[in-house]
Amino acid sequence: MATSIAEAQNPLGIVHVNGTLYCTINGGSNGPATPPFSNATVQLECEPANLVFSTNFTTNAAGGYDVIVIPSQNTTLNAILSSCKLAVDTPLSDCNANLPSVGRLVSTLQFVKTVPAGFFRVTYLIATNFQLV
Numbered sequence: 001m002a003t004s005i006a007e008a009q010n011p012l013g014i015v016h017v018n019g020t021l022y023c024t025i026n027g028g029s030n031g032p033a034t035p036p037f038s039n040a041t042v043q044l045e046c047e048p049a050n051l052v053f054s055t056n057f058t059t060n061a062a063g064g065y066d067v068i069v070i071p072s073q074n075t076t077l078n079a080i081l082s083s084c085k086l087a088v089d090t091p092l093s094d095c096n097a098n099l100p101s102v103g104r105l106v107s108t109l110q111f112v113k114t115v116p117a118g119f120f121r122v123t124y125l126i127a128t129n130f131q132l133v
Helices: 005-009 077-083
Strands: 014-020 041-046 064-071 084-088 105-107 109-117 120-127
Touching (some): 041 064, 077 084
16 A cells, blocks of 8 residues: 555554454454354444545455545544444344344554554554444
């Protein structure tokens, strides 16, 4: 992924949200027997929509997701934390027919750290509390 000078000067750099999604009503693990939610579509959604440049991402076979977005040049960490959420667009019934087929999982975000990566930075966030909405 090529990075322009303007993006490199953004104090957030690239924003990276990663974690594991499980096949439960809250997307969390209930222990070692909890199956992962594979092939689920996740997206970082922000209001206003031009806060970050995003696309859809798909969880892997282990339910893992790596959402990588580039924030607009003047976007702040507070703006992302207060205006963005991680949303799962795939119905829960796709991974377990006993779970709801309507609604979607949505989570707030939490800051982890910002680290230098060559000429730019990477800001790491995690989804903290998936809820069915």
